[in-house]
Amino acid sequence: TQLLEQSPQFLSIQEGENLTVYCNSSSVFSSLQWYRQEPGEGPVLLVTVVTGGEVKKLKRLTFQFGDARKDSSLHITAAQPGDTGLYLCAGAPVGTGGFKTIFGAGTRLFVKA
């Protein structure tokens, strides 16, 4: 079974704190995506990482793809209440034809003012 294990599943922090969300698998991925979802809406794409070891930055968010392309992390610096939401990692494992995307269980982030 190909799984994406995401941790932590829930995180409640104070405004200004830093946090990291992890996404791990035993499978190799051609790319991984990170999405953010707010209640009652569909997920919105934040970033796609493609190259092993790649680091991408999106304002206060830093995304990293593992060298072996089996894991990824999302780091948020100085979190703000507006960062509250469900963060999902997703990807299509190599060997599946790059077709079917699987999702991590999600990390529900709550940033308190």
Place this chain on the structure above:
Amino acid sequence: GAVVSQHPSWVICKSGTSVKIECRSLDFQATTMFWYRQFPKQSLMLMATSNEGSKATYEQGVEKDKFLINHASLTLSTLTVTSAHPEDSSFYICSARDGRAGGQGNSPLHFGNGTRLTVT
């Protein structure tokens, strides 16, 4: 950017009736669309893959006669929940890959805004 429109955004229906949900790719063609179900505070669960011009591919445990999928054009897929029951109440989300970006795993999924179904 690629836009996926889903309609309706919410629907309330009586037990035993059927409900149709539409998913449209507005500015790109999608030979394949995906339908997900999401329970409160949980991640997305893939229900089926909708293929333009052919039968949908259902995930294990998803009743194909219960959740009818039709993908009649390159920009429209529909999911019909037949003879709905309260346990079918959920958040249903569709997605598609922009074929202009290759359409494969490196291409991100673009999601509709979801449909909240409540069956009374």
